[in-house]
Amino acid sequence: MNLRRICVLRCKSLLNSKYLRTSQIVGVRKLTSPSGSSPKVCIVGGGPAGFYTAQHLLKSRLDIQVDLFERLPVPFGLVRFGVAPDHPEVKNVINTFTQTALHERCNFFGNVGVGKDVSVAELRQAYHAVVLSYGAEGNRRLGIPGEDLRGVYSAKDFVGWYNGLPGNKELRPDLSSETAVVLGQGNVALDVARILLSPLDILKKTDITQPSLEALAESQVQRVLIVGRRGPLQVACTIKELREMVNLPGTMPDMVTTDFEGVASVLKDLSRPRKRLTELLLKAAQGAASRQAGASRQWGFHFLRSPLEILPADDLTSTAGIRLAVNVLEGSHEGARAVPTGEVEELKCGMVISSIGYRSLCIDPAVPFDHHKAIIPNTVGRVQTGAGLYCSGWVKRGPTGVIATTMNDSFDTARSLLQDIEAGVIDVYSVKPGSRAVLSSLDSRGVKWVSFSDWEKIDKEEVRRGQRVGRPREKILDVAEMLRVAHS
Structure with a gap:
């Protein structure tokens, strides 16, 4: 047969x-609905979580229609605005997202602010299901005196500045001091330190924005201290990011060797990834082998310190230093807890960058939101407000993990949604207008939404501008200019 x-x-x-x-x-295992019924799903957020959710839905059902709504005129979220410009290989995932956006059953609508231009309630009326995947647009506050002084910035805003996020184009960070302090010891903190200390010849080959490149060319920063409340065994970065710092041309590590007392003796008890990371950290701290000849810039981890206060300069408006609590650890390895000793330490610096995490925001009062955890309460992506509302990505679980983490998390949410369709929890027999109704409302409100083909015009123009100066692209920083190019 x-x-x-x-x-x-x-x-x-x-x-x-x-x-x-x-x-x-x-x-x-792909599903289709009976009697020609076509499930219509709306995804709020055009970053990794949104695209991965869409990808899984489209692959799993032959009939599902997916519309992605994004606040900005351009797609890809933190892949475009969060990944360091000298990490182009990480941005290759954009190729996969583009294939999803070009799928015959998928549409992208940019420059649409859900909660402002259209409500979640209106989306729920127009679609069988709505998935909130809009990420984390807010900053976690330090909660200490002086954090609003000039010279204090969040890592989110600083990263957005050099990556071309329209909302951060006016940041103009003060780079006039010799020493900068970064609070936090994760990968974003190391990204910030590396960009501050990278030779211009490296940055000129990336898609860093031209205003950022010009500002960094005039930077006086020669030393970056990366401060964490715990010790070397708890550092949160990955070995890849640490290796990049160790090998950064023109720089050398400068750390307090006493911070590493006893660390070598516990290496045998560590997991393999933690052991490799710690070994590299020890090597960087100990010796001359990692110190490059002629290095003029320094970086170093500063352990067992917690911020207490940003110290003002004589003008009382700008930053002159930071006061830190000195800690000891209770417990061992990754479960150790930092406890203040009562001793304090002050460092002179003119710039402080807080890299203690992003924070999701509530975009619509109709959506349940845990303001303490800064997430939408959910069960495997299902929001407890009746059938049809879901969440994925950072707004679902908090701002943790890498892109692969977001992919798996988004697939989980997509599976929950598909299970609910199959179980009849979502009524796919009901007729829903989908994007037709939403776009009609947006047009009546004067919202200039952007299609994916409109985005491709922006993309083409950015690449053209980059080629003129020998770089991969020159990002357009202004939303109005993006719209002009998109609708030309």
Whole structure:
């Protein structure tokens, strides 16, 4: 019996079932709705979480329609605005997201602020399901005196500045001091330190923005201290990021060797990833082998310190230093807890960058929101407000993990949604207008939404501008200019 005959018989045997399963012969379980009904899903947020959720939905059902709404005129979220410009390989995921956006059952609508231009309630009326995947646009506050002084910045805003996020284009960080302090010891903190200390010849080959490049060319920063409340065994960065710092041309590590007392003796008890990271950290701290000849700039981890106060200069408006609490650890390894000793320490610096995490915001009062945890309360992505509302990504679980973490998390949410369709929790028999109704409302409100083909015009123009100066792209920083290019 040939393969075609097998498929015909299998399909006939399933005609009376509620859902028609196809493509099982290749190991993929795809579903379609009965009677020509087509589930319509709206995803709020055009970053990794949104695109990964869309990707899984489109691959799992042959009939589902997915619309992505993004606040900015351009897609890809933190892949565009968060990934360091000298990490182009991480941005290759944009190719996958583009294929999703170009899928015949997917639409992208940029420059649409959900909660401002259209409400979540209106989206729920227009779609069978709504997935909130809009990430974390807010900053976590330090909660200490002086954090509003000039010279104090959040890592989110600083990263947005050099990556071309329109809301941060006017940041103009003060780079006139010799020493900068970064609070936090994760990958973002190391990204910030590396950009501050990188030779211009490296940055000129990236898609860093031209205003940032010009400002960094005039920077007086020669030393970056990366401060954390715990010790070397608890440092939160990955070995890749640490290796980049160790090998950064023109720089050398400068750390307090006493911070590493006893660390070598516990290496054998560490997990392999933590052991490799700690070994590299020890090597950087100990020796001359990692110190580059002619290095003029320094960086170093400053352990067992917690910020108490940003110290003002004589003008009382700018930063002159930072006061830190000196800690000891209670417990061991990654579970150790930092406890203040009562001793304090002051460092002179003209710039403080807080890299203690991003924070999701509530975009619509109709959506439940845990303001303490800064997430939407959910069960495997299901928001407890009745059927049809979901969340994925950072707004679901908090701002943790890498892009692969977000991918798996988004797939989980997509599976929850698909299970609810199959179980009849979501009524796909009801007729929903989808984007037709939403776009009509947006047009009546004067919202100039951007399609994916409109984004491709922006993309083409940015690449053209970059080629003129020998760089991969020159990002457009102004939303009005983005819209002009998109609608030209």
